[in-house]
Amino acid sequence: MAGLPAIRGRAWLFGSGISTDMLSPGQYVHHPMEERLKHVLESARPEFAGGVKPGDIVVAGANFGCGSSRESAPQHLKDLGVVAVVADSLARIFSRNAIAIGLVAIACPSISEVVKDGDTVEIDVVSGMVSVGERGIVLEGDRIPEPMLDVLRHGGIEPLLASIAAEQNR
Amino acid sequence: MDNLAGSKQLTVAEEILARAAGREESSAGEYVVAQVDAMMMHDIFAADVLSMLERAGIQRLHDPSKVTVVFDHMIPPPSVSAASHQAKARELISHFGIDAFFEIGRGICHQVMIEERRVVPGQLVVATDSHTTTYGAQGVAATGIGSSEMAYALATGQLWFKVPESVSVILEGQFSYGVTAKDLILYLMKAIGSAEAQYRSIEFGGPGVDELSLADRMTISNMGVEIGAKFAVFPADSIQTIRENAGYVASHTVSLRSLTPQVAVPHHVENVVDVDEVAGTPLDQVFIGSCTNGRLEDLRQAAGILEGKHIAKGLRLIVFPASSQVMEAAAREGIIETLNKAGAYVGGPGCGPCFGGHLGLLAPGERCLGTHNRNFRGRMGSADAEIYLGSPMTAAASALAGAITNPCQMDHITSGREPIGAVATGDSLGRRGEA
The missing domain is CATH 3.40.1060.10 (Aconitase, Domain 2)
Structure with missing residues (x-):
């Protein structure tokens, strides 16, 4: 079982109320994946989908991921290489979906006020501590509860299902 | 009850989650693993969820009788990719033995779940749609989840919950x-x-x-x-x-x-104002429908305002009844005819344009008022369109005027006619709210 090493990456800063319609617009829901990924967050920051690099981190204001239950919202971020989302607060279904697909998502009040776009942000996933080294800032995010950390350690629910299947079919 | 006075009671959430977790009680903040009483998926996610199970080697669902599938979103399929997605879902629905499968035409999933009595008070229910909270209307602890969590719940019959x-x-x-x-x-x-x-x-x-x-x-x-x-x-x-x-x-x-009529203004559903603050805002499209407001009562209220009149020139009115039952009842009452004569496009039962998939998307610069539930940027097509949310009465009044209009200021409401909200003698489900 993989551990949960600290994450360090470049921040893309977003405001509050980033919805699943912005993350994964409904009109592209059955389009080919490469087409869908081009539209991720285009209505908030058109340069994001083309500019994001593997290992980057999304930092946002309140209620990140509000709206639909579509799991494509966190999945698209992961597919684009984003390794974590840290927001002042997270919408409930989004936060569960992120963990379910193996994407770190941490609520960290007022993080969006201290992080500047392009900052290097470091996250201790288990403790929930978030730091911005170059500014000497350390904030305490909400701890991810143990059942969800366990899902993260497995890399998401899908890998877990394989072991359930093995048990069922024994 | 005297001996209970002063002793702690559980909230509904604590009570239902405790029962589903096989415990005497549960407290807010803790995590429980609970047995789920019913599960529902719609066409957008059914193929993804069931394919995930297939890939993982899961051969049977924990209890297929608890599972319902409704095709309501991308219906009838507007593209080859949507049609293929649905074909794959049908194959897997049959493979996994899910009998409660409602094909296109039956209606919006949440309306169908209530009409078909697939949920009952006191249950714990999850579905791959955020508006699953709808079943709370019948005392159900119901909430939306994503595809992976649904796959887990289907395979194991349980899921973990924060109380x-x-x-x-x-x-x-x-x-x-x-x-x-x-x-x-x-x-x-x-x-x-x-x-x-x-x-x-x-x-x-x-x-x-x-x-x-x-x-x-x-x-x-x-x-x-x-x-x-x-x-x-x-x-x-x-x-x-x-x-x-x-x-x-x-x-x-x-x-x-x-309370007065309220309208959510772009681009967030929490941006709510009294209708009078935005009255007169010109509109290109009005949408009446969705799992929020596509029921018989809603269509009846809209028809009451539209009857004998015609919508404004240059505006389009799109109506999608929430289910086949709603559509039949609306036809029997003459509501469909009223809507047609008023200039509305009336489609078959389904989600319509609410989720931004098809059937009424907006061009850049266009403005729509709908009875649905979200007005996020890009929700209904172009990110440069504007979406306002209001009641079916506000929608109907606005369609007539071609601009956002307070329904209380429509002539025939103040003309001594019987108040529209009081006409109903039974709802589309054939029963009153007490269920």
């Missing part, structure tokens, strides 16, 4: 003419908001609840999720809300009489 804190909302009095359940829940978007309701359960109670039909309650519970609520529960059968000695983190009391 949410609860917020109480006590309703008093009754609505004034022209004010509806939609205006109440829009008002609560503003008065409570996600800052307070996120990951919490909202319990509705008080004497005003008796004034609300099941359709009204469904509209309110449906949009609970828009302020982040995990559950949005009304009393039903043995499920009593607002328990005196239960721990609520916040309480609100709302006088229904004092």
Whole structure:
């Protein structure tokens, strides 16, 4: 079982109320994946989908991921290489979906006020501590509860299902 | 009850999650693993979820009889990719032995779940749609989940849950003419908001609840999720809300009489204002439908305003009934004819343009007022379009005027005609709100 090493990456800063319609617009829901990924967050920051690099981190204001239950919202971020989302607060279904697909998502009040776009942000996933080294800032995010950390350690629910299947079919 | 006075009571969320977890009690903040009583998927996610199970080597569902699938979103399929997606889903639905499968044409999943009695009071229900909170109208602890969690629940019959804190909302009095359940829940978007309701359960109670039909309650519970609520529960059968000695983190009391028509303005559902603040805003499209407001009562209210009139030139009115039952009843009552004569496009039962998939998307610069549930940027097509949300009465009045209009100021409402909200003698489900 993989551990949960600290994450360090470049921040893309977003405001509050980033919805699943912005993350994964409904009109592209059955389009080919490469087409869908081009539209991720285009209505908030058109340069994001083309500019994001593997290992980057999304930092946002309140209620990140509000709206639909579509799991494509966190999945698209992961597919684009984003390794974590840290927001002042997270919408409930989004936060569960992120963990379910193996994407770190941490609520960290007022993080969006201290992080500047392009900052290097470091996250201790288990403790929930978030730091911005170059500014000497350390904030305490909400701890991810143990059942969800366990899902993260497995890399998401899908890998877990394989072991359930093995048990069922024994 | 005397010996219970002063002792702690559980909230509805605590009670239902404790029961489903096989425990005496549970407390807000803790995590429980609970048996799920019913599960539902729609066409957007059914193929993904079932394919995930297939890939993992899962050969059978924990209990296929608890599972319902409804095709309601991308229907009829507008593209080869949607058609292929649905074909794959049909194959897997059959493979996994899911009998409760409702094909295209039956209606919007949440309406169908209630009409087909696939949920009952006191249950714990999950579905791959955020508006699953709708079943709270019948005292169900129901909430939306994603595809992976659904796959897990289908395979194991269980899922872990955080026991949410609860917020109480006590309703008093009754609505004034022209004010509806939609205006109440829009008002609560503003008065409570996600800052307070996120990951919490909202319990509705008080004497005003008796004034609300099941359709009204469904509209309110449906949009609970828009302020982040995990559950949005009304009393039903043995499920009593607002328990005196239960721990609520916040309480609100709302006088229904004092409410006015409300409108959510771009680009967030918590941006809610009195309709008069935006009255006169020109519109290109009006949409009446969705799991929020596509029921018989909603169409009846809209038709009451549109009857004998025609929508404004240059505006299009799109109507999608919530289900085949709603459509039949509306046809019997002459509502479909009224809508057609008023210039509306009336489609078959389904989600229509609400989720932004098809059937009424917006061009850049266009403005729509709809009875649905979200007005996020890009929700209905172009990111440069604007979406306003209001009641079916506000929608109908606005369609006639070609601009956002307060339905209370329509002539025939103040002309002594019987108030539209009071006409109903039964709802589309053939029963009153008490269920």
